[in-house]
Amino acid sequence: MTTERAIIAIPMGDPAGIGPEITMKSLAKQEIYDVCKPLVVGDAAVLEKAISIVEANLKINEVSSPAEGKYEFGTVDVINLNNIDMDQLVYGQVSAQCGQGAFEYIKKSVELAMAGEVKALATTPINKESLKAAEVPFIGHTEMLEALAGSNDPLTMFEVNGMRIFFLTRHLSLKDAIGVMTKERVHDYLVRCDKALQRLGVENRRFAVAGLNPHSGEGGLFGWEEVEEIKPGIEAAVQSGINAVGPVPADSVFFQALNGKYDAVLSLYHDQGHIAAKMTDFHRTVSITNGLPFLRTSVDHGTAFDIAGKNIAESISMEECIKLAAQYGPKFTNNSL
Structure with a gap:
């Protein structure tokens, strides 16, 4: 047919x-x-x-x-x-x-x-x-x-070679972006991103949230943002029924998503996700507005x-x-x- x-x-x-x-x-x-x-x-x-x-x-x-x-x-x-x-x-x-x-x-x-x-x-x-x-x-x-x-x-979502990337923040300085990485925002965006993929017909949606600091902060050794805001936000989203994990260190999470481990990654700031997408394939990176x-x-x-x-x-x-x-x-x- x-x-x-x-x-x-x-x-x-x-x-x-x-x-x-x-x-x-x-x-x-x-x-x-x-x-x-x-x-x-x-x-x-x-x-x-x-x-x-x-x-x-x-x-x-x-x-x-x-x-x-x-x-x-x-x-x-x-x-x-x-x-x-x-x-x-x-x-x-x-x-x-x-x-x-x-x-x-x-x-x-x-x-x-x-x-x-x-x-x-x-x-x-x-x-x-x-x-x-x-x-x-x-x-x-x-x-x-x-x-x-x-x-x-x-919501902005990038897709390239099957990898999907959402953005928690977009056109903000890195300092200002870190300031709005609250557990409430992480929770809200994961819920919205899940609905966005649902609207696109994606079933059994699994998300990973990228880490901010080296090794996702290493339990506070390299920064407390993951401990105090990002991980609690992910846990709240899980309680809301979202299939999400993280924070996953940013030096590996995009590679894992590219290879099918996750349906989408929530990038914490503009360049984090942009670099990952464009290094994968600059010419085939497409932006989707949901x-x-x-x-x-x-x-x-x-x-x-x-x-x-x-x-x-x-x-x-x-x-x-x-x-x-x-x-x-x-x-x-x-x-x-």
């Missing part, structure tokens, strides 16, 4: 960045169409230019709704917002029109997802400076999606203004991003976290 392919919305990102290029490179591969129905939300003229740059044998098919798409290899179905003046577009430069355009692609994609017309979003890079130039009141995707979808504190009413996957790199428009950018991360959206999208359940 053939599984119905899910429609995945792909907002094309900042027009002056590599988003349009990596999207066209990805959609020039049959394997993407084998697993989903990709629908690009963007500007048709920018995409035509991107096709020319990457020398792909693709044709644009403008549609007004997802239902009109052909979803055939060789044809790129596009909801064309027609909001970029090509005479003013310069690759690699901060631009208000590009920041506004990028926001509008995301907004339209969210509307489609909220209406149930697409199963998931696979997002391309946007530029914070361009958003600021356009006076868009958000610094990035997560904040934008949170506001547009009416959600609160979405806690929204819909699934969102994203490449884990920026607009790469220095190489935009030059047919240099790798599309591997974008391909993996679309594939994960196709994999999880049909399983995703919209239950409140």
